[in-house]
Amino acid sequence: MIQLINLTKHYGKLAAVDGLDLEVPAGEIFGFLGPNGAGKTTTIRVMMGILKATSGQVLLDGHNVVTDAQKAKAITGFIPDRPFMYEKLSGCEFLEFVGKLHGVEPARLKPRIAELLEQLELTPWKDELIESYSHGMKQRLIICASLVHKPRILIVDEPMVGMDPKGARTLKDLFSDLARNGTTIFMSTHSIGVAEEICHRIGIIQKGRLIACGSMAELYRLAAGNPDNLEGVFLELTREQEFESMAARQRL
Amino acid sequence: MTSVPLLLSPLWLTWKNSFFRDGGSWTRRLLLAALAILFWLGTFLVIRRVLRYFETVYELGPELAYQLLLIILLTFLSMLLFSNLVASLSTYFMARDLDLLRSAPVSSNSFFYARLINTTVNSSWMVLFFTVPIFAAYESVFGGGWRLYLWVALILPLFLIIPAALGTLVTHLLVYFLPAKRIRDILFFIGLFAFLIMYLLFRFSQPERLMQPESFGSFMQFLSAMETPSSPFLPSSWSAEIFAGTLFKRDTDSIFFFALLASYALFLPLVTSWISGAVYLDGWSKAQESRQGRRKLAWLDNTLEWITRPFPEFTRAIMLKDIKTFLRDTTQWSQLFLLLALIVVYLYNFKVLPLDRSPMAAGTLRAIVSFANLGLAGFVLSAIAIRFAFPAISLEGKAFWILQTSPISLRSLLWSKFWLNFVPLLVLGEVLVFLSNLLLRVPSWMMFLSLITIFLMTIGIAAIGVGVGAMYPKFEFDNAAEIPTSFGGAVCMMVSIAFVGVMVMIEAWPIYQLTLASLRPGRVMAPTFWVVAPSLAIITALTAAAVVFSLQLGIRRLEQLRE
DSSP states (O other), rough: EEEEEEEEEEETTTEEEEEEEEEEOOTTTEEEOOTSSSSSSHHHHHHHHOOOOOOEEEEEEEEEEETHHHHHHHHHEEOOOSSSOOSBBBBBHHHHHHHHTOOOOOOHHHHHHHHHHHTTOOOOGGTTTGGOOOOOHHHHHHHHHHHHHSSSSEEEEEETTOOOHHHHHHHHHHHHHHHHHOOOOEEEEEEEHHHHHSSSSEEEEEEEEEEEEEEEHHHHHHTTOOOSSHOOOOOOOHHHHHHHHHHHHHOO | OOOHHHHHHHHHHHHHHHHHHSOOOOHHHHHHHHHHHHHHHHHHHHHHHHHHHHHHTTTTTTHHHHHHHHHHHHHHHHHHHHHHHHHIIOOOOIIITTHHTTTSSHHHHHHHHHHHHHHHHEEEHHHHHHHHHHHHHHHHHHHOHHHHHHHHHHHHHHHHHHHHHHHHHHHHHHHHOOOHHHHHHHHHHHHHHHHHHHHHHHHHHHGGGGGGGGHHHHHHHHHHHHTTTTTTTTTHHHHHHHHHHSSSSSOOOOOHHHHHHHHHHHHHHHHHHHHHHHHHHHHHHHHHOOOOOOOHHHHHHHHHHHHTSOOHHHHHHHHHHHHHHHHOOOOHTTTTHHHHHHHHHHHHHHHHHOOGGGSHHHHHHHHHHHHHHHHHHHHHHHHHHHHHHHGGGGGGGHHHHHHHHHSSSSHHHHHHHHHHHHHHHHHHHHHHHHHHHHTTTHHHHHHHHHHHHHHHHHHHHHHHHHHHHSSOOOOOOOGGGHHHHHSHHHHHHHHHHHHHHHHHHHHHHHHHHHHHHHHHHOOOOOOHHHHHHHHHHHHHHHHHHHHHHHHHHHHHHHHHOHH
């Protein structure tokens, strides 16, 4: 469903994403982990066609995100890490706008919006201007916006930041339900607990390269079975990689 | 293309909701509407007066009016081209909603045309606002009736679209080759210098000579010189030709010129949309990558450390932070050029004053002008304080919590802002008054009194700026230029001008007495202590009151923010 083929993105001389190859099948929740500045957000922005890759390609359900952008984006939902919303629009107006952008038929749009607002407990505030929403409410609204067109792929950048435990629980359940119904979810996160709990597979990126990828069991094996949880695996793998780069620098 | 109206809908909904649902006060809106109408009426009356003057005094009315129309349209065209360059950089490459829109399945064409309309509206409403009274004035003098207004309605959209498409095209190409943020700075500087040059040229051409019939010949030369840029290849010339047909009953082929305008208005957006399709994604991708690195200037930091040494540690920290922020923001520090131009023009005005031609005694006239100069300098300082001192607290913006949660008093904060604004304002005020008095060759007592008055006036103006700025803080802003134009800015200007007015009125009596005394033949009058002292005492007390009240009210308001 999602294919990244030798994806590379350079900022000047810096390789933010360096030859990333990845495939995520339908109905899978894929966790994308990495330290700060590893290239997670750049990868996601390239996947959504917001940034142009230096080389390589992104296929969403077989549609190239650059050459066949409209089809690729029509089946994809996106939750950015720092979402923009028109503050002077009401929640309902914003969802209508996003729904129409994605070509949802008017007759189906209103019930869909009502359903999402109810599910994410925003119905009482639907006619209030977004500027009056709390941080958590804005996050829930952007999740509604990403789902309004029933996407087959959902790309999420740091979804749990600033969410209360109840909101985080709702979101985790929502993602699991979506995956069960066939939606593919590509989720970048810092929250190892979330990744461990809901992701079917996890990829660890460091300095733009995928240093490990697999199910939890496979990652434990890669980390030589020493750590007893994902946090330990993550630290072990990223540390190993750090040692290797330091050794390479010294050899130079 | 069906989604063009959809892509524009947030713009429309934002306007609608801001107007009907925002808790904004209707008094403020009415005040703004009244100001707009006054401005509109003022423009109408001035243009009509000029056109009538052309028509009645000299028999060349229509020709002069046509030349003026050409100049106006050419100025509009250049302004539109420039403002479209800036606006399209923002709407296509730097707007905050681009991530949302570019991650949605929107066709490149719909996106391009929606943004072109957005750019055109953003950059053209001001020109549109001015156009109405100008054409109304032309109609009232030369006639033309509904046919003129019909042409205006037909021509204006085309006249606005051409520079919008051209500006957008140039921006796309610039962003493709250069980092977007650097382009913003470059465009800003080009705009600033173009404005400064026009401002200085206009002033140095001494338009006041128009009122003297003997100078009219040179004005004719000026107009004939201005005729040169009215090239037959410019849309402003085509539009002027069409209007001339209706206004001055000229024999012009209006349909031909209209077809010319329409063909360009259709052709340019089309070409720009093709080029946008080819380069947009690369350009936009680059626009997000460009980082603006700045080298730290050690000598500047050391100088600032040294200059601020006399202040307490906290005040110094705030001052250093504010000065560095100011110097690192191109749009802020470059305003110093505007200040420089203002000083040059201000002093030039005194240099060209025809004092010797006046029937009044030169000494009396010099004293009167020097006295008026106090009020004028106060007005200039007030205007500058609105631009710099009033936003001082608001500019803390979303980082105000850092100050709120630090162990400092609001009093110290306001005082640090006061000193930071007072010192440069004082230097400016004293330089303006000293040099203009020198040009006026005023007696030494007048120089002394002026310098003391402007010193006290500056203290009050700086305190009012900072204090009222704290009373009406605007921490949420997209652009720092929004802050002085807020309601608080208007209040600050009114209070500041009232303060200057009262100060000047208090000074009127001793200046009157001393001027009279110095005119008495055979007497060399030295100002006695008792003539000057009472008024000086009163203005000192008034200044102290302005400082205490403004800062106190500002502190109280900031304290309420914590409640």
